[in-house]
Amino acid sequence: MLISGRGSNLQALIDAIVDGRLAASIVVVISNRDDAGGLERARAAGIETLVLSHRAFASRDDYDHALATELQARDVGLVCLAGFMRLVGAQLIDAFPNRILNIHPSLLPAFPGLDAQRQAVEHGVKVSGVTVHLVTAELDGGPIVIQRAVRVMPDDTAASLAARILEEEHRAYPEAVQIVLNGGWRLEGRRFVVAKSPTSASA
Ligand code: GRF
Numbered sequence: 001m002l003i004s005g006r007g008s009n010l011q012a013l014i015d016a017i018v019d020g021r022l023a024a025s026i027v028v029v030i031s032n033r034d035d036a037g038g039l040e041r042a043r044a045a046g047i048e049t050l051v052l053s054h055r056a057f058a059s060r061d062d063y064d065h066a067l068a069t070e071l072q073a074r075d076v077g078l079v080c081l082a083g084f085m086r087l088v089g090a091q092l093i094d095a096f097p098n099r100i101l102n103i104h105p106s107l108l109p110a111f112p113g114l115d116a117q118r119q120a121v122e123h124g125v126k127v128s129g130v131t132v133h134l135v136t137a138e139l140d141g142g143p144i145v146i147q148r149a150v151r152v153m154p155d156d157t158a159a160s161l162a163a164r165i166l167e168e169e170h171r172a173y174p175e176a177v178q179i180v181l182n183g184g185w186r187l188e189g190r191r192f193v194v195a196k197s198p199t200s201a202s203a
Contacts, residue, residue: 001013001026001028001029001030001042001079001080001081001082002029002030002031002032002067002079002080002081002082002084002086003029003030003031003036003038003039003081003082003083003084004031004032004033004036004083004084004085004086005033005036005037005038005083005085006036006037006038006083007029007036007037007038007039007041007042007082007083008038008166008169008170009082009083009103009169009170009173010026010029010038010041010042010082011038011041011170012169012170012171012173012174013026013080013082013173013174013177014026014041014042014045014047016174021174021178022174022177022178023178023181024078024177024178024181026042026045026047027047027048027074027075027076028047028048028049028050028070028071028074028076029042029047029048029049029050030049030050030051030052030067030070030071031049031050031051031052032051032052032053032054032084032085032086033051033053034051034053038082038083039051048074050070052066052067052070054086060087060089060091061089061090061091063086064088064089064090064091064092065091065092067088067091067092068091068092068095068096071095071096072095076096077099077181078096078099078100078101078177078180078181079092079096079099079100079101079135080100080101080102080173080177081100081101081102081103081135082103082173084102087139088100088135089137090137093135093136093137098134098143098187100134100135101132101133101134101135101145101176101177101180102132102133102134102135102140102142103130103131103132103169103172103173103176104116104130104131104132104133104140105117105128105130105162105165105166105169106119106120106128106129106130106131106165107127107128107129107130107131107147107149108131108133108140108141108144108147109140109141110123110125110128111123111128112139112140112141113139113140115158116128117158117159117161117162117165118158120152120161121152121156121157121158121161125152126151126152127149127150127151127152128149128150128152128161128165129147129148129149129150129165129168130146130147130148130150130165130168130169130172131144131146131147132144132145132146132147132172132173132176133145134187134192142190143187143190143191143192144192145176145179145180145192146172146175146176146179147172148168148171148172150164150165150168179194184197
């Protein structure tokens with residue numbers, strides 16, 4: 001997992017694994033900041049942590065290459081971004097094609113980029129939510145795995161909306177990771193399509 005901050009989505013994945021809702025293991029948590037609160041959560045769960053500061057690298061390519069090298073060395077199958085405040089480039093994306101997930105606090109393609117909850121409040125939308133998507137070169141633009149809607153209340157601030165969306169994030173991310181790990185999905189253009197299981201097919 002790649003993080004930059006408090007790591008509450010990391011915690012949600014840890015909890016889902018412990019509860020048996022997610023059949024996965026987190027191999028390593030990498031942060032670009034040494035003060036990320038999520039590092040402590042990872043350590044508390046016995047997960048290896050690594051701080052890889054982007055400042056130590058001359059270019060984005062060099063940094064992404066270093067990330068890819070660390071992840072590949074540990075045989076990581078799926079890379080989950082959770083509050084990782086760096087654009088990821090070709091060096092990482094090409095090393096893990098369609099195997100990088102990100103969580104974003106809006107119903108994409110509305111409100112990509114920073115401060116999505118504030119953007120939603122200021123735009124005056126009545127519904128926002130959360131999106132988990134595959135990462136491509138386009139910022140917050142990859143195929144959508146899961147979306148969950150959250151109502152925007154008349155008195156919402158960016159902070160109050162963010163808090164309600166976050167609760168939904170913590171449910172959606174483990175579900176999305178499980179769907180991706182289950183396999184049986186394909187991309188049709190930019191659509192993420194899950195094959196019907198034989199039991200749900202009609203006779
Ligand atoms: C979340 O709102 C996530 O959607 C966004 O950054 C925030 C990270 O929070 N990409 P946390 O570090 O997982 O608590």
